[in-house]
Amino acid sequence: MYGNDFAVPDEPLNAAETPDYEAALAEHAAGEMDRSAESRASFDALIAADQRIEPRDDMPQEYRDTLIRQIAQHAHSEIIGMQPEGNWITRAPSLRRKAILMAKVQDEAGHGLYLYSAAETLGMDRSEMLDRLHSGKQKYSSIFNYPTLTWADAGAIGWLVDGAAIMNQVPLCRCSYGPYGRAMIRVCKEESFHQRQGFEILWALMQGTAEQQEMAQDAVNRTWWPALMMFGPPDTGEAATQGGHTEQSMAWGIKRFSNDDLRQKFIDMTVPQAQKLGLTLPDPDLRWNAERGHWDFGPIDWDEFWQVVKGNGPLNAQRIAHRVRAHEEGAWVREAATAHAAKQAATQERAA
Ligand SMILES: [Fe+2]
Numbered sequence: 001m002y003g004n005d006f007a008v009p010d011e012p013l014n015a016a017e018t019p020d021y022e023a024a025l026a027e028h029a030a031g032e033m034d035r036s037a038e039s040r041a042s043f044d045a046l047i048a049a050d051q052r053i054e055p056r057d058d059m060p061q062e063y064r065d066t067l068i069r070q071i072a073q074h075a076h077s078e079i080i081g082m083q084p085e086g087n088w089i090t091r092a093p094s095l096r097r098k099a100i101l102m103a104k105v106q107d108e109a110g111h112g113l114y115l116y117s118a119a120e121t122l123g124m125d126r127s128e129m130l131d132r133l134h135s136g137k138q139k140y141s142s143i144f145n146y147p148t149l150t151w152a153d154a155g156a157i158g159w160l161v162d163g164a165a166i167m168n169q170v171p172l173c174r175c176s177y178g179p180y181g182r183a184m185i186r187v188c189k190e191e192s193f194h195q196r197q198g199f200e201i202l203w204a205l206m207q208g209t210a211e212q213q214e215m216a217q218d219a220v221n222r223t224w225w226p227a228l229m230m231f232g233p234p235d236t237g238e239a240a241t242q243g244g245h246t247e248q249s250m251a252w253g254i255k256r257f258s259n260d261d262l263r264q265k266f267i268d269m270t271v272p273q274a275q276k277l278g279l280t281l282p283d284p285d286l287r288w289n290a291e292r293g294h295w296d297f298g299p300i301d302w303d304e305f306w307q308v309v310k311g312n313g314p315l316n317a318q319r320i321a322h323r324v325r326a327h328e329e330g331a332w333v334r335e336a337a338t339a340h341a342a343k344q345a346a347t348q349e350r351a352a
């Protein structure tokens with residue numbers, strides 16, 4: 001089978017394979033990311049001591065609201081993110097590719113579940129969050145409003161979109177809100193597999209015919225800039241004023257790095273991988289800056305970003321319509337599961 005020797009095994013391919021994630025994992029395993037149920041302190045003292053806030057703790061309403069907004073948006077992104085690649089499950093080029101892609105898309109549904117559960121610990125009902133998604137009151141990542149035109153898009157999404165997601169999510173393993181941080185520990189491990197499968201799809205295409213190589217290059221050309229936009233608006237300058245809650249989120253220990261820092265880390269990690277794949281990243285300004293020790297890159301089209309956020313991307317309407325239809329058609333499953341749970345609870349009660 002081709003594609004087994006596509007990267008040096010001990011070279012990190014994504015942020016979940018870096019010491020950052022390993023350290024968070026070790027802290028988590030040692031119980032350092034959890035507080036005992038007895039340890040009580042004020043919100044400010046806990047934040048100052050870099051301790052986790054748990055659902056039982058008092059917290060400012062703005063902290064709660066910020067987390068609900070962020071976690072709900074994250075959960076929505078996971079489940080809407082199933083659509084672009086779900087589009088290719090029946091058309092993946094082999095049984096092996098179908099099985100891998102199906103597992104990947106199913107993982108994303110699981111990520112949605114962890115995250116909706118984490119948001120519910122803040123007092124927000126899941127059906128309320130879904131209503132807000134369906135009515136456009138809550139957003140999801142704008143990247144999923146772009147179409148997946150060829151099989152190579154499955155590769156570009158795994159490599160770049162999951163890669164960017166992990167770069168965002170590894171620091172969230174240390175988020176000050178316990179349930180969110182713990183969900184991220186698991187999610188990042190799975191995202192790492194997603195990113196490698198995307199890389200491997202592109203690797204296989206790049207070993208193929210000229211037509212296959214062209215298909216891979218085209219998918220990367222279309223995905224690169226929207227992937228960079230996934231880190232959100234810049235921290236400074238004109239576009240920055242329209243967005244973000246970065247400063248407050250960093251003070252609260254929700255966010256650990258600024259949007260621009262994460263974007264730069266992602267570019268620095270990805271450029272050598274593109275070189276290894278033999279793909280060109282569609283940015284004529286991309287060059288190594290020895291003084292900064294980073295890759296310089298060209299300007300991002302923030303007008304396009306805001307257009308897509310506002311609902312004017314290529315597929316916004318289609319994504320939500322599909323989501324609402326799936327929700328309505330799944331009503332009987334939710335009813336059956338609720339009836340089954342009630343029956344089981346009643347049986348247990350009788351037995352007790
Ligand atoms: Fe995910």
Ligand SMILES: [Fe+2]
Pocket residue numbers: 108162190191194
């Ligand atoms: Fe993923």
